[in-house]
Amino acid sequence: xxxxxxxxxxxxxxxxxxxxxxxxxxxxxxxxxxxxxxxxxxxxxxxxxxxxxxxxxxxxxxxxxxxxxxxxxxxxxxxxxxxxxxxxxxxxxxxxxxxxxxxxxxxxxxxxxxxxxxxx
Amino acid sequence: xxxxxxxxxxxxxxxxxxxxxxxxxxxxxxxxxxxxxxxxxxxxxxxxxxxxxxxxxxxxxxxxxxxxxxxxxxxxxxxxxxxxxxxxxxxxxxxxxxxxxxxxxxxxxxxxxxxxxxxxxxxxxxxxxxxxxxxxxxxxxxxxxxxxxxxxxxxxxxxxxxxxxxxxxxxxxxxxxxxxxxxxxxxxxxxxxxxxxxxxxxxxxxxxxxxxxxxxxxxxxxxxxxxxxxxxxxxxxxxxxxxxxxxxxxxxxxxxxxxxxxxxxxxxxxxxxxxxxxxxxxxxxxxxxxxxxxxxxxxxxxxxxxxxxxxxxxxxxxxxxxxxxxxxxxxxxxxxxxxxxxxxxxxxxxxxxxxxxxxxxxxxxxxxxxxxxxxxxxxxxxxxxxxxxxxxxxxxxxxxxxxxxxxxxxxxxx
Numbered sequence: 001x002x003x004x005x006x007x008x009x010x011x012x013x014x015x016x017x018x019x020x021x022x023x024x025x026x027x028x029x030x031x032x033x034x035x036x037x038x039x040x041x042x043x044x045x046x047x048x049x050x051x052x053x054x055x056x057x058x059x060x061x062x063x064x065x066x067x068x069x070x071x072x073x074x075x076x077x078x079x080x081x082x083x084x085x086x087x088x089x090x091x092x093x094x095x096x097x098x099x100x101x102x103x104x105x106x107x108x109x110x111x112x113x114x115x116x117x118x119x120x
Numbered sequence: 121x122x123x124x125x126x127x128x129x130x131x132x133x134x135x136x137x138x139x140x141x142x143x144x145x146x147x148x149x150x151x152x153x154x155x156x157x158x159x160x161x162x163x164x165x166x167x168x169x170x171x172x173x174x175x176x177x178x179x180x181x182x183x184x185x186x187x188x189x190x191x192x193x194x195x196x197x198x199x200x201x202x203x204x205x206x207x208x209x210x211x212x213x214x215x216x217x218x219x220x221x222x223x224x225x226x227x228x229x230x231x232x233x234x235x236x237x238x239x240x241x242x243x244x245x246x247x248x249x250x251x252x253x254x255x256x257x258x259x260x261x262x263x264x265x266x267x268x269x270x271x272x273x274x275x276x277x278x279x280x281x282x283x284x285x286x287x288x289x290x291x292x293x294x295x296x297x298x299x300x301x302x303x304x305x306x307x308x309x310x311x312x313x314x315x316x317x318x319x320x321x322x323x324x325x326x327x328x329x330x331x332x333x334x335x336x337x338x339x340x341x342x343x344x345x346x347x348x349x350x351x352x353x354x355x356x357x358x359x360x361x362x363x364x365x366x367x368x369x370x371x372x373x374x375x376x377x378x379x380x381x382x383x384x385x386x387x388x389x390x391x392x393x394x395x396x397x398x399x400x401x402x403x404x405x406x407x408x409x410x411x412x413x414x415x416x417x418x419x420x421x422x423x424x425x426x427x428x429x430x431x432x433x434x435x436x437x438x439x440x441x442x443x444x445x446x447x448x449x450x451x452x453x454x455x456x457x458x459x460x461x462x463x464x465x466x467x468x469x470x471x472x473x474x475x476x477x478x479x480x481x482x483x484x485x486x487x488x489x490x491x492x493x494x495x496x497x498x499x500x501x502x503x504x505x506x507x508x509x510x511x512x513x514x515x516x517x518x519x520x521x522x523x524x525x526x527x528x529x530x531x532x533x534x
């Protein structure tokens with residue numbers, strides 16, 4: 001079964017005004033969602049990416065530029081990702097559909113390409 | 121990823137963040153209250169951004185404390201005037217780690233913070249807003265919802281309260297022994313008003329209002345547990361709050377409508393809370409001053425310990441309301457007294473007691489006054505006047521469940 005990456009985008013300062021009680025409730029929702037996936041054996045992994053840091057590199061005409069980014073205020077950036085198993089995109093979408101993140105940001109789904117190596 | 125992370129303890133974020141704010145404010149000084157709050161908010165946001173992916177850490181409170189500490193140390197390094205606080209911060213924060221085993225020092229910080237928030241130099245509505253925001257961890261929006269006040273108004277009160285703390289040099293250190301009784305009185309008043317706001321529930325967000333009642337009781341307990349003084353008035357207030365809160369589950373029927381005292385299912389009352397309330401009521405008798413909290417607690421105790429509404433000692437309640445009126449000469453006390461008189465001496469006696477209140481301007485639009493009159497006219501057998509009174513009650517502002525209750529009563533008469 002192929003793996004899919006769920007890339008979770010959100011605005012970095014989306015929660016600055018959120019109350020402690022609301023934050024706890026949101027965390028609980030993510031936890032419940034992840035637990036459901038875990039007990040169904042669907043989830044492969046997940047990582048949080050560091051906020052507020054990053055570099056964007058580009059080479060033009062032999063000159064390499066290194067810029068801070070992609071972290072900019074009020075623009076959605078990838079906060080982290082989950083890797084899940086699904087039969088196809090439809091199933092992957094169904095899994096992401098009840099992720100609480102959709103209330104606060106965007107989810108991008110990409111299938112992980114499997115490299116098939118033939119022996120002999 | 122954690123295999124099976126624990127559920128978070130109820131209210132952990134709100135209460136633990138208030139604890140960290142208390143300790144940080146003590147270390148930084150009261151003029152840096154904003155800084156302490158920002159540090160803690162940053163730590164909570166970090167948890168919110170990390171835990172969905174990494175799972176809830178084994179000791180969430182310790183995690184939050186550590187992240188807040190590191191963030192605070194970061195800020196100290198940048199601010200020369202605060203640099204000397206680093207060592208103090210290192211030693212102050214570690215014992216915040218466990219939510220279940222509060223250490224003495226940590227509670228002292230919280231009590232000191234509450235005393236600062238309720239400083240009598242601040243207007244009472246600033247005291248309430250600041251206590252809820254800083255010592256209880258409610259957001260501006262939540263306070264606004266609970267008090268049916270526009271959010272910018274609450275935000276403004278908080279800004280002004282903090283400015284006055286700086287201007288008047290109100291410190292977070294424990295007050296002197298001479299000042300302490302007056303300062304405690306001020307805290308009790310804030311707790312009482314917060315509880316009443318949660319308890320009276322005329323409208324607004326029910327969930328926040330339950331939280332207000334719970335917070336008021338938590339602050340009261342913190343006070344009697346931590347204060348070096350014997351606090352009979354605080355025990356009386358705790359008794360009052362617990363005996364009232366114990367009856368909350370019976371006040372609303374399954375369909376959300378209101379149940380009057382005589383119709384309440386007494387099996388739904390929280391017996392454990394009643395027992396706890398009665399213990400504090402006992403402890404409240406240790407002093408030689410009778411406060412309004414004492415009298416109100418005794419009234420609540422009379423209601424809660426009576427086997428039924430009919431077996432309640434109504435003549436005693438009339439006496440208690442007479443005593444209460446001496447300390448608190450308000451029309452609301454008179455209204456409750458009139459109800460007690462009607463139960464003790466019959467509806468006509470109650471109605472004449474009500475007439476005396478009619479003159480009070482402040483109750484002009486208060487729905488309970490005509491609603492009580494309607495009930496008494498009904499008991500007296502005068503359906504026409506009862507209906508007229510219900511109609512008058514319906515012209516006043518009141519909550520959805522109350523309106524439904526009054527309309528149903530009126531329909532039954534027609």
